[in-house]
Amino acid sequence: MRIKCLYSLWALVLFWALIFALLIPAYTVYLIAFLFTKYPQDAFQIFPRYIFKLYFKIVPKINLILDIPDELPMGAVYVATHQSSIDYPILGSFIPKYLSLTNVNVTWIPIASTSAKLIGIRYLNSSDLGAVAKSYEELQKQLNEGRNVIIFPEGTRHQAGEELGKFKKVAFRLALNTSSPIIPIVIEGSGKVLAKGDPCYKTLKQTDVHVKMLKPIDPKNFKGERELLKYTQKLLQDKKDEMCEILYS
Known part of the structure; x- marks a missing residue:
């Protein structure tokens, strides 16, 4: 257990070292882009995207296997299953021009708060209805302008081997409301590396983490959000079950 925790600490230090190493060039490019483009954060977001990719190359215990198309839909709501804290960097390594919600509050750390905002992360305080409405408006504007949103509809992480949690409606x-396609993604195996409620790696063996992107879902084919939600959840659960049967049988 001690070795696993030491390895986890090394992986965490490596992750943040890569982030901080590129903050100066990222902010420099952002400030230049700020003078010429409407979305200067796109320039900033390029740096963490490559940091995430580099991180998964360096950490030998995670073998990331992506099954995604060469060209990704834009102006889409990407919804993914959620087992581990490494799921966000996984998605951030290949989805461009996005905003994503989190319930982890880093607003009290100035540089972390600013950097997270530029990366595309928005802290959502669900108890503040005004803040919730403001966040929703920002996400809606993002989609109306042909950009992407990443959401983990469970709102939390499920344990490896468990069924998906109840999906939230947002x-x-x-x-x-924006006629944007839903892009379902199954992330399977990340919970076998780093699980909810445990800061230490569960194994020191190399672990495959599979990412499967499914076909877009057109919301116009559904009568309302409840029907769309139920369909998407069943689709993700069925694909997750199918993948688990192939991978672990």
């Missing part, structure tokens, strides 16, 4: 409401 992703599906956004899709219907």
Whole structure:
């Protein structure tokens, strides 16, 4: 257990070292882009995207296997299953021009708060209805302008081997209100590396983490958000079960 925790500490230090090493060039490019483009954060976001990719190359215990198309849809709501804290960097390594919600509050750390905002992360305080409405408006504007949103509809992480948790409505409401496609993604295996409620790696063996992107779902084919939600959840659960049967049988 001690070795696993030491390895986890090394992996965490490596992750943040890579982040901080590129903050100066990222902010420099951002400030230049700020003078010429409407979305200067796109320039900033390029740096963490490559940091995430580099991180998964360096950490030998995670073998990331992506099954995604060469060209990704834009102006879409990407909804993914959620087992581990490494799921966000996984998605951030290949989805461009996105905003994503988190319930982890880093607003009290100035540089972390600013950097997270430029990367595309928005802290959502669900108890503040005004803040929730403001966040929803920002996400809706993002989609209306042909950009992407990443949401983990479970709102939390499920344990490896468990069924998906109950989905929240926000992703599906956004899709219907903006006529944006839903892009379902199954992430399977990340919970076998780093699970909810445990800061230490569960294994020191190399672990495959599979990422499968499914076909876009057109919200116009559904009567309302509840029907769209149920369909998407069943689709993700069925694909997750199918993948687990192939991978672990």
